[in-house]
């Protein structure tokens with residue numbers, strides 16, 4: 001598989017729950033890159049990851065990983081995936097060592113030396129019972145398992161949740177190391193846009209059950225604009241050109257998904273800046289009705 005080949009291909013993947021629908025998602029994840037999946041609470045990030053991992057049954061559509069179809073080729077596909085989640089999927093009554101003995105035989109490339117080094121680095125003891133671990137320690141254990149079988153693909157649901165700021169940064173550095181070998185690929189979900197600023201190449205943004213975009217960070221920052229100006233510039237046309245608006249008594253701030261159009265409309269009467277990922281998430285989630293402060 002060459003770089004720029006698709007490691008994961010989603011074709012109209014959707015899921016309906018009684019009170020939530022993930023609208024059909026068609027997208028691909030390229031080999032050699034880190035994609036961050038971001039969006040507000042309840043946007044559907046975990047649902048999408050569970051569908052990719054075969055942990056939930058899609059209502060429609062399909063998933064291909066490494067060019068092979070899920071769930072038919074699940075076992076051989078999963079051998080090459082390191083999966084990390086903020087939900088604990090291990091047997092709580094077992095010790096770390098006993099859980100490792102259950103998991104390791106599933107991986108032909110299990111690396112005992114690497115695993116021992118990671119346990120030591122994460123200050124985890126093989127004799128500790130899983131139920132006695134804190135949330136952050138469980139996350140570290142999940143990472144140790146995921147990074148000990150020479151996975152080609154890491155899929156992580158909120159891997160930085162429950163981690164202190166020091167380890168959080170260490171984890172991001174470890175992920176940057178992992179991706180150095182550009183045959184590898186990482187997908188992770190997060191609420192924390194600074195995690196993405198630091199390491200993501202691509203950003204997939206989800207809102208209310210839909211994938212809003214999946215583009216490279218550069219493309220996103222070129223396309224979006226944050227407009228700051230006097231309230232007198234707000235009329236039907238200008239409001240219509242903004243995805244989200246926040247008005248105050250002194251002026252407004254709004255997000256445009258088309259920088260050129262924003263420059264044409266607001267010209268020299270507004271400050272036009274490059275938004276942060278957090279701005280994009282905030283205004284897209286809030287919409288035009290916006291926040292009045």
Ligand SMILES: Nc1ncnc2c1ncn2[C@@H]1O[C@H](COP(=O)(O)OP(=O)(O)OP(=O)(O)O)[C@@H](O)[C@H]1O
Nearest residue numbers: 017018019020039040041042043044045046047048
């Ligand atoms: N098994 C399920 N049965 C019914 N509804 C579900 C189930 N799993 C998820 N949902 C619903 O799907 C919606 C999306 O949840 P999901 O966990 O995918 O969001 P998320 O973007 O990961 O959110 P967060 O950032 O809060 O973790 C929520 O409204 C949730 O209640």
